[in-house]
Amino acid sequence: MTALTDFQRLEAQGSWRSAPDAPLREVIVSVGEATLVLSDPKTDRPLSHWSLPAVVQLNPGNMPAIYAPGLEGADETVAIDDPLMIQAITRVQGAVASHRAHRGRLRGGLIVLAILAALGWLAFWLPGALVTHAARIAPPAQARDMGMAILADLEREAGAVCRRNSGQAVLDWLAPQLLGAEAAIRVVPGPVGGARRLPGQVYVMGSDLLRTAPGPEAAAAHLIAAKLASADEMLRQAAVHHAGLLASLRLMTLGHLPADAMQGFGAMLLREPAPRPDDTDFLEALAERGIPAEPYARTIDPTGQSVIPLIEGDPFRNTPPARPLLTDEQWLALQQICAG
Structure with missing residues (x-):
């Protein structure tokens, strides 16, 4: 002592x-x-x-x-x-009392700091974790609702979805062959930088891919690129993060997002360049579907200088596909989807 x-x-x-x-x-x-x-x-x-x-x-x-x-x-x-x-x-008694009080204050201070640190960590981690969880557990129907809500917001920038029945019928016939049984393809009048994949297997492309191309191959390749470049769960997470914590809680409890949850997301999406998949995976997917790569590559770089691997690796560079992707009548109907 x-x-x-x-x-x-x-x-x-x-x-x-x-x-x-x-x-x-x-x-x-x-x-x-x-x-x-x-x-x-x-x-x-x-x-x-x-x-x-x-x-x-x-x-x-x-x-x-x-x-x-x-x-x-x-x-x-x-x-x-x-x-x-x-x-x-x-x-001695005074020293012992002071030592005990000091230890008590120190212990209390450490406990308070530990609690504050835990609360701070929860405040930092919990919102992101809840949003990620909400996106992960969203069933297909909710994911499709997210995609359609984003499409509705995107229409403010690129124009209302083109709905001519003959052209949409071609897209409905083409979607399962290119993208999967649950896929839905929509066309808007304005450009969207190629094609975009939205949550819930919703795909959107601009009519510019249809008006100026000699055939449907470039548009089809853009749709396949959009499918390979972005996983659906990643898209759901981006959408739910945009909606925010309260909207995520509503999604988990009520099963749907607020009506305005996706406001501004479409415009934000169009400001970013469309993601591109790995060239090797992309070329393999095109080969499986009988779609040449060069028409797609030329829409990215008409000179071909920056897309040489796609042009040289085109599975149909020397031999055309066994059958055309669409008939002349289907291609004409698709080109006119925004007419009238």
């Missing part, structure tokens, strides 16, 4: 009672580093050892001071009237 530096080897006389009904006995009380030692004055034989931090005064403010080894050990007492010894014991 540093509080006892000035009192080490301090001794004083005291009257010790080993039990309430035991006679008083004169002892020598000495202070050690952590103990109060009661010894026989004749033989110096220790009679009792008390832990200094546990010593309590039973009659505070009175003389002689009566001490016990602890509240539970009050049956054993010693009476001391030496002021220096009393001061030493008092200083």
Whole structure:
């Protein structure tokens, strides 16, 4: 105990009672580093050892001071009237109380800091985790609703979806062959930078891919590129992150997003270039579907300089596909989907 530096080897006389009904006995009380030692004055034989931090005064403010080894050990007492010894014991008690208070404050401070850190981590992590979870568990019907809501927002920038029945019938026939059974293709009058994949297997492309191309191959290749470049779960996550935490909670609890949740998402989508898939995977997908790569490549770079791997790797560079993608009548109907 540093509080006892000035009192080490301090001794004083005291009257010790080993039990309430035991006679008083004169002892020598000495202070050690952590103990109060009661010894026989004749033989110096220790009679009792008390832990200094546990010593309590039973009659505070009175003389002689009566001490016990602890509240539970009050049956054993010693009476001391030496002021220096009393001061030493008092200083130890003060030091112990201060140390305990300091430890308590430190422990309390650490607990508060730990709680604040945990709350801060939850505030940082939980919203993102909930949004990601909401996107992950969204069933196909909800994903399709997201896609159609984004398409409705995108119409503000690129114009209303073209709905001429003959052209849409061609798209409905073409979609499962190119993109899968659940795919839906829509055309808008304005350009969208190729073709875009939206959540729920919704695909949208601009009519510019149909008006100026010599055939449907370029538009078909753009649709396939959109499918390969973006996974549906990634698209759902982007959409739900745009909608925000409250909309995500509504999606998880009520099964749908607020009506205006996708507002601005379509415009944001059009500001970004359409993602491109890995050339190798893309060329393989085109080969499986009987679609040449060069028409697509020329819409990206008419000179061909930046898309040489696609042109040279075109699976139909030297031999055309076995059958055309669309008949002349289907291609004409598709080109006129925005007419009227």
